[in-house]
Amino acid sequence: MAAEKKLVDSITPIEEDFAKWYTDICLKAELVDYSSVKGCVILRPYGYAIWENIQKILDAKFKETGHENVAMPMFIPESLLQKEKDHVEGFAPEVAWVTHGGNERLEERLCVRPTSETLFCEHFSHVLNSYRDLPMLYNQWCSVVRWEKTTRPFLRSREFWWQEGHTIHETAEEAKAETERMLNVYADFAENSLMMPVIRGRKTESDKFAGAEATYCVEAMMHDGKALQAGTSHYFGDGFSRAFDVTFTGRENTLQYPFQTSWGVSTRLVGAIIMTHGDNNGLILPPAVSPIQIVIVPIAQHKEGVLEKAEELRKQLTAASYRVKLDASENSAGWKFAQYEMKGVPLRLEIGPKDIENGQCVLVRRDNRQKYFVKLDELESELPKIIKELEAAMFEAAKQRLEERTYTITELEEFLATAKDKPGFIKAMWCGDPACEAKIKEISDVSSRCIPFGVEPFGDKCICCGKEAKIPVYWGKAY
């Protein structure tokens, strides 16, 4: 019991210090280790396995929607980065520069890609000839580098892992449809695999991606009421095509510029999972991405037949395509309970001599510790139902929080009071003037998160200037 107590005690309570609670989970659940390069983390096996599961699900969705994977170089020559004006302004201040190869100074310095629009455009200009080649629907999984000042595991690090989709299309309509399609892929993944409700919307002009005509996003709400941007999808129009001279021969035999998109999610999603579902006992993982879905803990494992039965169940459930771990180590059952709660394993299966006698086992849900006594011959038919219940409960808890902490506000004074005292999202109307957006940020410390899809105006006055307003906006503090 000493070890168990120590293990549980070692997380800072969520109510006491949210930031510390978060970091504690990252370390105690063995997701990351710090490296000696400031702001660069190591993804340990358990943390990387979550990312691998995210990759598997999303990669299949990308392929289903017709995308192909490629690999671009990690370096971008300075002159290439500079070709699109807004893009270079947005990224140049935060890139890492390679100046030497071996002992020689490079003629032109190279940045380590912060994102790869420039590289894809250069490639498109080589391989695109005719409208028959379109669309080109590409994606790559890689890491990118942004020289951030303040860093935190998963949420903001100098190197992070992500995917970046890059597509070109014959018409603006097709490119816009792609932007929307991939935003919906992200929203669907967040809600149905990560059990994390999201708001879909468009970023304001001031907040869009450097070089984009429009940036769309899915925004989730964390335990502390702050917003986390869980994925973005950008529509570029033909701006990049023109800057990089990407052309094709169109149907009427004239030279045309294709229309472009890009879209990405990153290892930030692991941070989002922690801050959406975790509790004071540690991580709580959605079954779809959990490296271990069911941990088997034998009870009184020295008694005859217990370990054998546990191993039999491990084999059975593995064969039924669950990710299963049997912990037959000499640690106490209590220690194991705490350990796998810390690691967020969604279901614990306990099996002891009495259970075997009764032809049953005990399943315990990670989210609420609800127990299910399940007959062994009904285990495989009961498991999907229990997992569904668990998933629905995880989603509902997060949704309820999102709804309870979303405040619809029509008066500036109330807006300021809410921004100050009530962590969460504020829905308030906006006239569209960037000056009002900037002022809100200045006086309230919350910023526009997005212009949500499908939300009807609920007033007609700008929360800031009081003039006519037609745009509903979600405001909040953000990671």
Place this chain on the structure above:
Amino acid sequence: MAAEKKLVDSITPIEEDFAKWYTDICLKAELVDYSSVKGCVILRPYGYAIWENIQKILDAKFKETGHENVAMPMFIPESLLQKEKDHVEGFAPEVAWVTHGGNERLEERLCVRPTSETLFCEHFSHVLNSYRDLPMLYNQWCSVVRWEKTTRPFLRSREFWWQEGHTIHETAEEAKAETERMLNVYADFAENSLMMPVIRGRKTESDKFAGAEATYCVEAMMHDGKALQAGTSHYFGDGFSRAFDVTFTGRENTLQYPFQTSWGVSTRLVGAIIMTHGDNNGLILPPAVSPIQIVIVPIAQHKEGVLEKAEELRKQLTAASYRVKLDASENSAGWKFAQYEMKGVPLRLEIGPKDIENGQCVLVRRDNRQKYFVKLDELESELPKIIKELEAAMFEAAKQRLEERTYTITELEEFLATAKDKPGFIKAMWCGDPACEAKIKEISDVSSRCIPFGVEPFGDKCICCGKEAKIPVYWGKAY
């Protein structure tokens, strides 16, 4: 027919200019594109898909043998790189250096990882405590950078994609067994998935990895008789552990240094596939890693029912887990034949009105254009047999070449003549003196490839100095 002719004509014949033939395939089969960073290539969808298939097969083998994936940062601080003397001497001259983050000069410059032993050692020193934590069996898939002067797609590029396994063990014996186990995983993969026979052996002292006690390798022979190192596995002893102060509390409660290994294969394997199997019509891909295993070409596709039947077959074979493409484009059948021969698709399925009438289709093997008339209701039972025959023929052709071009030589004069006139491997005895090894290289332009496993001495005199020799060595020119 014009397009078809042009397509085929556009590859340089293998007999005329092997290097150009190779590059032609890389480009015409749409495997790579050049980027504007010298020596860095882009892996296009078709090239990347081959690498993805290689990854899938190997990753499953790594996991079966107990390894877990992690992700390390791409940067190594200069001071960390310098901790192991031989290692830094080997790699420092060819690394890319990051000196600036945004507009600020870094206090310490960072190299882009050329390999990650130093990063793994630092991490091991953080997470290793007791012998109970051992072994730690890690792998990562990533790209690494080496600032090479002369570069060629897949074979030698400044950035390349690979996997690097890094493991630590309680005892030297366990680490040695791991080194051997992973070498065998590579050999098995090369021979049974890539259909590429390999020689397993140990590198000489002068040729081993910087910092290793021993380097093992699998060497394959290319079409032109040159050797290609297809994978390496290193045993480090406790040298890195001591340099990086990686310790654990042993069974007797004393502080000990673990024993270490690393092993890797890279996108070089794609180059090896091209140069092992390709011919004057283009690439020939082993079915296990081919992005398309069967291409369906409808014959007289404007005729009623042809496209419908072709689509029906596509669905059927896709459901049977083959990677299938139906090309229903308006290009001529002849153009399609040439196109998918260029791309190395192992099997072509032709289906036309007469075939449909006869309830059959025609399968054509890429390697020798052998035709099989197969009843449609026997297609699924025949395919595995035909694929097995194709694979066996690919392996046998490569094996025969390897054997025919391996010359066992006992006299220096004959060695020099063979090295000059007969591209291939030379088996010759060596006394073990590095001076002899260096001299051979100087006077013959061939170098030691490896000390093969399981080859009995076939003489007792050193090919160079004539003194007593116990070590059989494969010599050759290498990529």
